[in-house]
Amino acid sequence: MKFSSWYAIIVGIMMIGQWFVFIATGQVPELESEVLRILFHLAGEGITAIGLVWGGVSLLRKDTYSHAIYLLFSGMLLYSIIVSPGYFAQLGQWEFVAMFAILCILTIISTVAVAKDFLSQSVNSHHYG
Secondary structure, rough: OOHHHHHHHHHHHHHHHHHHHHOOOOOOOOOHHHHHHHHHHHHHHHHHHHHHHHHHHHHHHHOOOHHHHHHHHHHHHHHHHHOHHHHHHOOOEEEEEEHHHHHHHHHHHHHHHHHHHHHHHHHHHOOOO
């Protein structure tokens, strides 16, 4: 669970950092050309990033709701990872496409690990007979 926890925390922090750098260096032209679309996109990315940090920390603390929080926000991350590479592919920025491919694999691995842990705890907490 530690890998999944730290993965979520690091990815969440890096998402916030990446957008901060892109905005601070003027690399988001949509802020002028497609303001509403990019603001909604940034809201989704921000909520995902904050949720990932929350989910990762809650897993480390072994909070009772940690699996649910983690799975919700890792699902949001997976959606973002699937949708985002198209933008960078269109610009010919293949290093970002490769980064998203790696993130997709790591997200699936960490999500499956958390789901398995959650299911094993659920099965073990029910006593039959």
